[in-house]
Amino acid sequence: MSYSNTEIWIIIAVLAVCTYLIRFSFLGLIGDRAMPPLVMRLLRYTPVAVLPGMVAPLVLWPMATDGVFDPARAIAAFCALGGAYMGRNPLWGMVAGGIALYAGLFLTGQL
Amino acid sequence: MSSTTVKTAYWHGFRDGAPFILMAFPFALLFGVIGTESGLAVSQTIAFSMLVIAGAAQFAALQLMLEDAAIGFVVLGGVVVNLRMLMYSASLVPYIGAAPFWQRALIAYFNFDQTYVASISKYEAEPNLSVAARTAYFFGVASPIVPVWIGSSVVGALVGSAIPEEYGLDFIVPIMFLAMVGPLLKTLAHIAAAVTSVVVALLLVGLPSGTGLLVAALCAMVAGVVVETLQERSA
Numbered sequence: 132m133s134y135s136n137t138e139i140w141i142i143i144a145v146l147a148v149c150t151y152l153i154r155f156s157f158l159g160l161i162g163d164r165a166m167p168p169l170v171m172r173l174l175r176y177t178p179v180a181v182l183p184g185m186v187a188p189l190v191l192w193p194m195a196t197d198g199v200f201d202p203a204r205a206i207a208a209f210c211a212l213g214g215a216y217m218g219r220n221p222l223w224g225m226v227a228g229g230i231a232l233y234a235g236l237f238l239t240g241q242l
Numbered sequence: 243m244s245s246t247t248v249k250t251a252y253w254h255g256f257r258d259g260a261p262f263i264l265m266a267f268p269f270a271l272l273f274g275v276i277g278t279e280s281g282l283a284v285s286q287t288i289a290f291s292m293l294v295i296a297g298a299a300q301f302a303a304l305q306l307m308l309e310d311a312a313i314g315f316v317v318l319g320g321v322v323v324n325l326r327m328l329m330y331s332a333s334l335v336p337y338i339g340a341a342p343f344w345q346r347a348l349i350a351y352f353n354f355d356q357t358y359v360a361s362i363s364k365y366e367a368e369p370n371l372s373v374a375a376r377t378a379y380f381f382g383v384a385s386p387i388v389p390v391w392i393g394s395s396v397v398g399a400l401v402g403s404a405i406p407e408e409y410g411l412d413f414i415v416p417i418m419f420l421a422m423v424g425p426l427l428k429t430l431a432h433i434a435a436a437v438t439s440v441v442v443a444l445l446l447v448g449l450p451s452g453t454g455l456l457v458a459a460l461c462a463m464v465a466g467v468v469v470e471t472l473q474e475r476s477a
Contacts (some may be wrong), residue, residue: 176463178426
């Protein structure tokens with residue numbers, strides 16, 4: 132990370148204001164005016180559209196190994212997704228992924 | 243509308259919100275630890291949790307910062323993750339649009355996944371609740387979650403600034419993301435969106451940090467809606 136202090140505060144402030152305005156939007160300003168149904172539909176997919184794309188390169192080319200594929204991290208990723216999916220709860224994914232990660236790092240001598 | 247009903251609604255909300263502490267605690271704790279480990283000051287890490295108060299967006303912004311993305315893309319990445327809250331905001335209007343302005347302004351601040359999901363289910367299940375009881379319920383749900391969210395971020399930030407680097411912490415963020423995504427894969431359309439996001443992001447990985455992700459997210463949202471529409475037609 133190579134931002135100045137001011138830059139970091141700017142990021143926090145702008146993200147905070149934008150997030151608040153998103154949450155406030157209809158409730159506070161736009162009121163009863165309905166959004167086009169297509170927009171509502173698109174919005175429903177935002178988390179599932181952003182997070183997998185963000186995570187995929189990190190799984191294949193982890194930052195800590197300078198982009199070299201690491202089976203320990205890949206297996207941990209698989210366990211995290213699988214645990215959360217099967218358990219229908221992020222907590223299960225965190226537990227499964229965390230255990231797999233540290234077991235894998237230990238077994239491959241990275242810990 | 244008697245004040246007892248409003249009070250009861252608040253405590254019902256409180257009771258329904260309490261279990262979410264189990265999620266808020268580890269998420270915020272980890273955000274605190276990873277935030278300071280990544281180079282944020284303790285005050286910045288805490289401010290992040292207090293002001294943005296949205297787990298996925300905080301982690302998304304942090305990850306893009308670790309990749310040294312341009313400031314605009316860091317913000318945009320976090321904002322896109324939060325766009326779903328436009329939908330939350332819109333769908334609350336029929337139920338609490340008539341509440342006083344200050345209440346709506348405060349509810350907007352507390353309008354995150356858990357409070358929204360709990361409240362909207364309550365409003366749909368009990369259509370006869372007064373507007374005052376509805377807002378009281380919403381504040382009730384938020385009451386146990388928010389202090390834990392902020393408090394454990396503070397603890398995490400202090401702990402993170404004390405422990406040395408290199409404990410495999412780099413990979414905690416991807417694990418958090420995957421853990422958040424798992425339960426979201428409810429329908430074929432959601433799975434299609436996730437797969438599209440992965441494929442496009444990997445194809446565009448050579449572009450400057452953040453740009454490929456935005457394209458991937460847009461493609462994925464469209465893919466989700468297309469699959470949803472096709473399924474409706476064939477049903």
